[in-house]
Amino acid sequence: MIKEVLVLGGGSAGFITALSIKRKIPQLKVTVVRSPSIGVIGVGESTTPNFPRHLFEYLGISRKRFYALAQPTWKLGIRFLWGARGSFDYTFNLQLDSHYTDMEKPIGFYCDDDFKDASLPGALMRRDMAFPRQQNGAPDIHPWHAFHIENKKFIEILEIVAKEEGVEVTDGKVTGSERGEQGIAAVHLEDGRRLTADLFIDASGFRSELLGKTLEEPFESFDKSLFCKKAVIGGWERGEDEPILPYTTAETMDAGWAWRIDHEHLINRGYVYCPDFISDDQAADEFQKKNPKAKVETRIVNFRSGFYKRQWVDNVVAFGNAGGFVEPLESTAIMILCSHIQTLVDFLKHSDLQPTPTMRGLYNELTANTWNDIRQFLSLHYKFNGKLDTPFWKVAREETDVSGVQDFIDFYQENGPTGFCRYRLPRTENDFGLEGFLVMMVGNQVPYNKRHNASPQDLVTWKRRKEEFASEAARGIRSEEALAYVKHPGWQWNGDPPNS
Ligand SMILES: Cc1cc2nc3c(=O)[nH]c(=O)nc-3n(C[C@H](O)[C@H](O)[C@H](O)COP(=O)(O)OP(=O)(O)OC[C@H]3O[C@@H](n4cnc5c(N)ncnc54)[C@H](O)[C@@H]3O)c2cc1C
Structure with a gap:
């Protein structure tokens, strides 16, 4: 029977997973181990409506507190600067x-x-x-709204709430693991510690330390449908004359597309491109020309689109980029994370914390379906x-x-x-x-x-x-004015826990 859960990774995937498990199955001991020297990826800032539902309805986080700490802005959909008509809006x-x-x-x-x-x-x-x-x-x-949220601020609030909920958090770098009858018996840390658990969550980002590296689960690539593999990222501090746009923009670029995400004080842009058609320098150049104001930390991130064929192998379940990633055109990573963790929690509860091989098989089939759906949907974006x-x-x-x-x-x-x-x-x-x-x-x-x-x-x-x-x-209301309303001490959220 599962009694202890070890979550490897303290990014948004690790903390959402740890918090969801602890809140829904409080008798479990849940520990997060994360490496400050490796850090977090620092992208993943546009979401879909299942994200606020997960935070507020599933996890019961107070809206008032969340808005105060995480400072999200609202997203009603995606503006595509795309296709023969030049632009169209996809709403929720x-x-x-x-x-x-x-x-x-x-x-x-x-x-x-x-x-x-x-x-x-x-x-x-x-x-x-x-x-x-x-x-x-x-x-x-x-x-029918989602959020734009700065990755680091979001992780900070998740960590605070997770600790309040009883999740233990420890810093350390995992350098190896030990196999056991159930799959993995323990992980070894650089400082000599050995951490055991009954269930291991791999939320180690693209490194996929347990599912990818230790268990060597095969990866299913989407590279026949989705050709982009890199992004150059930067941004600037919002000027007083720049309104907060209540949507993500996806703009067609020479060798891919660029997002624009509006935070309250920052505007974040990223050019997702295919390196077969443009060099890093050329992409950075095109990005800079399109965004002359961009100067906040311009950097390049590599990724691959696809997923590990099984997300749950023996006693290891992967979440976030450790399990898979599909390029960010429809901002699906946090969406899939929230949806899959709810499925895992249901499976753990229904199996009385003794999941069977057939249950793992069903979980893997359901999660593979959602990865494949995203691939099909995004392939249309490129085809047309x-x-x-x-x-x-x-x-x-x-x-x-x-x-x-x-x-x-x-x-x-x-x-x-x-x-x-x-x-x-x-x-x-x-x-x-x-x-x-x-x-x-x-x-x-x-x-x-x-x-x-x-x-x-x-x-x-x-x-x-x-x-x-x-x-x-x-007659509607812009983000700036709406934010002023919800930040006012007298603002009441329907559905918030009392005295929150
Ligand atoms: C270009 C780009 C744009 C994106 N845009 C979006 C978006 O708009 N919306 C969206 O939903 N998603 C987006 N994503 C996906 C986004 O990265 C994820 O949603 C999100 O940040 C989850 O990250 P993570 O927790 O899986 O990984 P990370 O943030 O990388 O966290 C990994 C954690 O594991 C720890 N770790 C790793 N190895 C070890 C080790 N050996 N020992 C100890 N700790 C370890 C790290 O220290 C870290 O704490 C984007 C991704 C890319 C590449």
């Missing part, structure tokens, strides 16, 4: 996978030429507004981005492997953005829903045969609906 609520009863077709059929104000969040994003405004002037904070004709983008359009999602593409191209497309997705219950896939097809203006000739009445209804969204959004 439904825009295209919806069909109003007073209109003839689902919304995607009306967005061929003009994909703006198709929903309230879309209309808010377009106007740089974070939320609608309530009658009393305060922000109406909807659940017609914004630039650089050598990289020509090859991306010609050679990106989209075979895993070809049925969906074929169906879409014959029938258009209908809700029936969902039945041609590899898995209907993926993390992006049909919505995400439709946004990529409609946003990139991928041609389809079955066009809709809307009646004049239909067009009037659509115009009226868009005007309603636009006018509510125009």
Whole structure:
């Protein structure tokens, strides 16, 4: 029976995992060991809506405290500077996978030429507004938001909360491990200590010390679909004339794309590129030209997209970059982390802390599904981005492997953005829903045969609906003002623990 858990790694993956296990199964002894000399990766700052849900609803962290310590900003979605139309917005609520009863077709059929104000969040994003405004002037904070959060600040608050919860934290560098009947019996530290446990969590980042190095689990690469392998990262301190944008921007670049993430006091940018088409110096040059203000710690990070075929082997389960990573275009790493840790906790509880081989097998199948979903979704981003004709983008359009999602593409191209497309997705219950896939097809203006000739009445209804969204959004509230509201000592969060 599992009694002691050792988490190797004190990055966001290590601390979220340790905290989730300790909070949900408090009888377990949970220890985090991390190496200050290795440090944390320091990227991973854009999230999806399952992240606030995990923090506040699953872990019960007080919103008031979280906002005070972690200083997040809100993200309503991603602005793609992408595709033939130049730009489109992907929000966290439904825009295209919806069909109003007073209109003839689902919304995607009306967005061929003009994909703006198709929903309230879309209309808010377009106007740089974070939320609608309530009658009393305060922000109406909807659940369809995620956060931008500085990696180091986030880890600091996680460590504080984890320690309060009873997680032990020790500094030390793991230099080796000892095999035992259940898998790993102990890890050895540089300072001579030997740490034992019944369950080992590998959250050691790209080093994947236990799953990758010690157990030598095979890695499944996504390099036929996702060609980028490096990022140059930098940023600058926000100027007074620069509004906090309530979305992540993904901008097409010569040999990849660049993110922009708006924190309260910093603007962070990163150019994700394919080194087969551009050298590090050229990428840094293009990055600097695009971002003349960027000077805060410009650096290059290497990565590979893919995952270890089994995330749970014997008594080792990997989380975060130690288990896999898919390039950051849809900010999926923390999303997958929160989702997988909830699955692991469920499995541990249901097995009375004595997980069986078949349970591990099921866990590995479920987690592999989510990795593959991300690969399929991201492959569409590359296949259909017609914004630039650089050598990289020509090859991306010609050679990106989209075979895993070809049925969906074929169906879409014959029938258009209908809700029936969902039945041609590899898995209907993926993390992006049909919505995400439709946004990529409609946003990139991928041609389809079955066009809709809307009646004049239909067009009037659509115009009226868009005007309603636009006018509510125009009365909305920007991030700066909304942050001032939630930081005010009198602000009350629904659902926070009493006296928090
Ligand atoms: C370019 C890029 C952009 C990204 N953008 C996003 C994004 O926008 N959104 C998102 O969700 N994710 C993003 N990610 C992924 C992001 O890195 C992770 O979400 C997140 O930071 C998790 O990191 P981690 O905890 O797995 O690893 P790390 O932060 O690297 O932590 C590893 C920990 O293990 C410890 N460790 C390692 N080896 C040893 C050892 N031998 N002994 C002791 N301790 C050890 C380290 O000291 C550290 O504490 C991005 C990744 C890259 C590469």
